[in-house]
Structures are given as C-alpha cells and as structure tokens.
Amino acid sequence: MIKVCLLGAGNVATHLYKAFKSAQDVHIVQWYNRDLKKISTYKNDVTIIDDISKLSEADIYIIAVSDDAISTLSTTLPFENRLVAHTSGSVNIHDLDKKNRRGVFYPLQTFSKEVPIDFNEIPICLEALDKNDLDILTHLAEAIGSTWYKISTEQRQTLHVAAVFVNNFTNQLYRIAHEISDAKNINFEILKPLISETAKKIQEVSPYMAQTGPAKRNDKKTIKKHLKLLEKENHKAIYELLTESIKKTHGVSSPPRTRKEKSK
C-alpha cells in the first residue's frame, strides 16, 4: 500500500485524486489545497486540509499545482527527507526544495476537469534522483494502471514542447478548419471522421509514411488554388509554412524562382 498526500485541486490533482481513490494499492492520507472550498465536495471520502503545517506522514507527496507555485510550495513543506514529486512537464526536478527527496510524476496527457480520463491510457514520465524513489514512483504509476517511462528533465522538457505541437497546435489547425468551413456555411461535422482517421493512422504507421496531399506531391496547381481560396492572411501564412515544411521533410524542392516572381 502506497500512502500518498496530494497537493493542489486543479485539473491534474482532481483526476489523480479519482485514480488514487479507486486504486487498490493506494491510500490517500490527505488532500491539501490552499482553498478548501475547491475540494470540500470530497470531505466525506478523504481528509481535506488547507493548512500545510498539518501534513501527515506519507510515502510520497504529489505537488500538482501551477508550475510557478511548485518551487515555493515545496519550501513550505513542514518536513525533511521525504519523497516529494511534482507533475509538471517543464519544471526542473531541482526546482523542488532540496530539503526533501525529489521526483517527477508527469502524466503526458491533456486534462480538463469535466472530461473523464482513463489512466490506463496515460503514459507517465518519471524522474528521481535516487533508485529507491524511482521504485516508489513506478509502483504508484502501476497502481493506477499507467504505462511509465523513465525520462530525464531535459527529455521531459523536450516532450513538453513536442506535446504542444501534437496537442495545442494540432487543435489550432482544427480551429482554422472550423473557421474556413464556417465562412462557407459548411457543417464542421463533415471533417470529424478525417480528423479521427489522421490520428488513428499514425498509431500504426510513422507520420513520415502517413503523409499524403498536394505538398508532398508538390502539386503546384492545387497549392496555388488553395492559397487563392484562403481569405485570411494568417491562414495563408500557416498554409505556406507547413507546405514548405512537408516539402522539406519529403525532399521535394521548390524550383528556383524566376526573376519575375522574385521581384513581386
């Protein structure tokens, strides 16, 4: 049985609470938040506290608060030499106060409070300065059914950038498609199966192999037509930059421009 104290009450802490609560091998000793109201609905199921000096003994303290607050909060912990882990993709393990043993428990997924999450499908990136502490972290990840990876701070920060590309930026491309179709009274529903299939395809095939379309074929006629159809400058710029990026990846070089084109 792993004894856990959970700190914070945001998206991640709330999902972790639920996962820990339903895990057989995990006992939540206390749930701390600076604002008790946020967790008061759970007061019959777990000990809730808003006074950090009241934290009891546990095997691990999970700090799931905003990135900027992690370091400061770790200095206010009323104990030493215990295992303290944050859940951030970008904060350094050494930003945790060194009076305690330090670790990272970073779930690589996008969380919203309302959307239910299955930790079976969430990879957890683990880091610890000590082999025994890594064991505690792996046990905790396994207790909630997650796949885990041992990842260094540098790798984790790189993963966080990569996650911005596949999550935030991809979602913005969906948004742009929504804007483009709305402008012509087209139901965005039509695009949803293609969005699903695009994500599904690369579960089996590499993104390199999965690529298709006018940029990869260097189909200049279609590219020109598309640029003409796009009404917003911002959409055009993104179309051009990503088209160039695909061409580069697939070794499709643009022919040297003629003098006339250059002078435009």
Add this chain to the structure above:
Amino acid sequence: MIKVCLLGAGNVATHLYKAFKSAQDVHIVQWYNRDLKKISTYKNDVTIIDDISKLSEADIYIIAVSDDAISTLSTTLPFENRLVAHTSGSVNIHDLDKKNRRGVFYPLQTFSKEVPIDFNEIPICLEALDKNDLDILTHLAEAIGSTWYKISTEQRQTLHVAAVFVNNFTNQLYRIAHEISDAKNINFEILKPLISETAKKIQEVSPYMAQTGPAKRNDKKTIKKHLKLLEKENHKAIYELLTESIKKTHGVSSPPRTRKEKSK
C-alpha cells in the same frame, strides 16, 4: 439495384470497388483502367476492361482517376446523356464533358490502398446539376452505408483546403514531434495517447473550447523556454506562427514591444 461502371484503379477506386462489391444494392457492371495489370487480380469477380470504347450501359459512371486526368477522360467516354461523376475534392463539376449528365461523389477521407476503410464512417460530398441525378448519388452513398452531404463546388473546394489543414498539416505536426523526440532519444510511443485524445476531444467539444496550453494562457516564460529548446529554424518558425494564431483566436494580445526589442 444501382448499376455502376468504375473507372480508375488507384486508392479511391480500389476502396470503392470493395465497398460496391459488398453492397447489396449495387452491381458493378465493369471496372475500367488504362492499365489492366492493376486490376487483374479481380478478374474472376468483376468484368475488367482497358478499352474505354467497350463501356456498357450503367446508371452511373464513377471516374476515380487523378485530378488532372478527369476532364480528358470524360471527353473520351463513348456515350452521351448518362450520369458521370468524379471523386475529386478540387475539380469543378463543369470540368466533366458536358455531353453527359454530371455529378460529384467525393469521399472526404484519406485513403491508402493497404489501410482498410469503413465507408460507414466516411462522409460523401455530393453534387449534381439535376435533382434526379442527385437522387442516384444519394442512393449510391446510402448503399455503401455512408453519410452524405449536398455540397456545392465552391463548398467542396473549401472543404478540400480544410482537409489539408486537419490531415496533411496535422500529420506534419506529428512528424515534427517525432523529429524533436528522436533528437533526444525519446520514444515517440509516449506521444501517441495524447495524439488520440486531441482528436477525440473535438468530436464532442469545439476546437475553440478544447484549446489549452502556453499560447492560450499567454505564458511567456514557457513559450520562451520552448523556443530556446527548439533547434531547427523551421520548427521555431512554426511554433511562433501557431502560437500567434492561438493568441489571436483567444484574444490574448501580445503587449506592444519595447523599442529595444523592435530594433533587434
């Protein structure tokens, strides 16, 4: 029973052949390709031809050949006043030879010959110049279990651009994430659940509502850190452009630059 002649033997034609073949209400009269070898494996299941003058009577002729070949092929058809439809997202309905009745049967999905496709999950965009012909197209779409939408040529061309954003460009973002993680010896597998979840989320929630991350929060510290971590100029440029795009969508304005920054 709808009698169909299929022309072409590429990705789309091959999947359509399979869907038509297994549909109860569809009879494939002939399958034409200029190169018979490509379809010879099917010779025991369907009449295959490579001589266009041998095309028999059917309710509809589906031209699923490369965009550039559609118009010319339609002029070589040895009959008049029958329903001829192409499957392209970008070719105008009027590019089909006007000696025949014209239509469009555009499946909005990405096809690869090897990847099996379930037409139940493919929206088909239909266009016809005549109400009766639209009825034939809708029956054909329904016969293979697809959802269909009546779409004008302009709307279809817009959808095709939108599809480039959610398919080709999204896939390129996956590719970049793959490059970034490979460079630091990180297993790309770790990112796959996030990719799935990102696509899944917008099946329920609008891309606007689904957005999260440093750009939306205007978290300058993280954005700066990410730009520093990115090694390739092309990756940096995409990061900056999409970050700006997200900020614009969510009304997060960048503060006016100081004179010092401007002069850089």
